[in-house]
Amino acid sequence: MLGQQVNRVMALGEWEERWQEDKIGFHQPTIHKMLEIHLDKVLSGRVAVRFLLPLCGKAVDMKWLADLGHFVVGVEISEKAIRQFFEENNMMYSEELGPSIPGGKVFKNSEKNISLYQCNLFDFSSSVGGRFGAIWDRGSLVAINPKDREKYADLMVSLMDGDCRYLLDTFLYNPDSYSGPPFFVPDEQIHSLFGRSCNVEMLQSVDALTDKQRAWGLDFFTESVHLITPKTG
Numbered sequence: 001m002l003g004q005q006v007n008r009v010m011a012l013g014e015w016e017e018r019w020q021e022d023k024i025g026f027h028q029p030t031i032h033k034m035l036e037i038h039l040d041k042v043l044s045g046r047v048a049v050r051f052l053l054p055l056c057g058k059a060v061d062m063k064w065l066a067d068l069g070h071f072v073v074g075v076e077i078s079e080k081a082i083r084q085f086f087e088e089n090n091m092m093y094s095e096e097l098g099p100s101i102p103g104g105k106v107f108k109n110s111e112k113n114i115s116l117y118q119c120n121l122f123d124f125s126s127s128v129g130g131r132f133g134a135i136w137d138r139g140s141l142v143a144i145n146p147k148d149r150e151k152y153a154d155l156m157v158s159l160m161d162g163d164c165r166y167l168l169d170t171f172l173y174n175p176d177s178y179s180g181p182p183f184f185v186p187d188e189q190i191h192s193l194f195g196r197s198c199n200v201e202m203l204q205s206v207d208a209l210t211d212k213q214r215a216w217g218l219d220f221f222t223e224s225v226h227l228i229t230p231k232t233g
Contacts, residue, residue, distance in 0.1 A: 005175045005183055009145050012077050012120060019078040025212075026182070027057055031064050032138050034169055034225045038203055041227060042134050042165045052132040052159060054121055054140040058085035061136060066112040073132070074116040075124045082107050082116045100128055122151065126159055135159070135166040135228075142170055142182035149185075153193035157230075166198075166228040171208070171221060178216040187224065194228050201227045 018024060035042075043049060049070045053062060056074030058081045066072045076082055086093040091109045098104030104119030117124055121144070135156060144152050160166060168190065175184040191200050208223035 005146055005180055007147065008179055008183065009147070010143075010181065015143075016078050016080075019080045024057070024081075026139055026143075028059070030060065032059075032061055032169070034204070034223070035061055035064075035136055035138070035167065038167055038225060038227070041203065042136070042167050044163075044165060046133065046163070049133040050130070050161075051134045051136060052129070053136050053138070054124075054156070055143055056085075056116065057081045057139070058088065059138065060089070061138065062114060062116075063089050063091075063112070065136075066109075066114050070134075071113045072115070073129050074114075075121050075129075076116060076118060077120060079105070079118045082118055085116065098128070122148075122155065125155070129159070131161040131164070132159055133161050133164055135164065135168075137166065137168045139169070139182065141168060142180075142185055144183075146183055149189070149193060157194070157197050160198075160230055162230060162232075164230060167203075168226045168228055170224050170226070172205075172224060173213070173218050173221045177218055178213075187226075190226055190228075198228045198230055201229075203227050 047069060051065050051070050051072050053059060053074040056062060056076045062072045062074055086109060091112065093107050093109045095105060095107050098106045098117055098119055101119045101123050104117060104123060107116045117129065141152060170185040171182050173184055194200055203225045205222055205224045209221040213221040
């Protein structure tokens with residue numbers, strides 16, 4: 001199902017290297033359109049929601065959500081990405097060692113209620129950051145090594161509050177034509193990863209093929225957005 005990607009491994013150091021060398025074509029300088037389109041479904045009438053953004057980079061989505069009055073927690077391996085987020089958005093921030101995170105740090109802007117944890121995502125847990133009413137997964141599941149997906153899904157489920165609404169953005173393409181990242185995540189795998197404990201609803205699927213993906217050797221590239229919510233009872 002995953003083609004040549006099934007054993008694909010990227011070390012954390014490779015991601016840090018990309019940030020150091022500014023090879024960050026995955027960064028978007030504008031608010032992600034899928035988050036804008038589906039935010040009302042994520043909020044479901046709630047205000048001041050605690051949002052988790054795994055592998056957040058320096059996503060401008062974080063400031064946008066904070067400006068709307070939500071609490072934002074991000075997790076990111078690259079310290080450079082975190083510092084750039086605050087500096088590029090002209091935000092003051094504090095820095096402290098992360099409690100109970102090996103070698104981790106926490107960068108905070110208390111005025112906007114933004115806390116960014118610089119650490120390995122798999123060192124993050126509910127005992128470190130609490131649980132969340134929303135998760136915005138724009139480039140996280142598609143970035144982690146495919147062999148780690150079950151471990152990743154278990155972590156996300158453990159971080160979900162009872163009313164959590166998890167917006168997941170994924171890509172469909174021929175995995176034999178491109179090695180990733182972003183990695184190919186078939187819809188049926190989303191159901192196998194989350195379906196035992198959560199409801200999975202497809203919200204939107206769009207043709208997202210551009211010259212960038214054609215240069216990767218792809219002739220189709222579909223962006224899919226799912227809403228994942230805990231099953232009740």
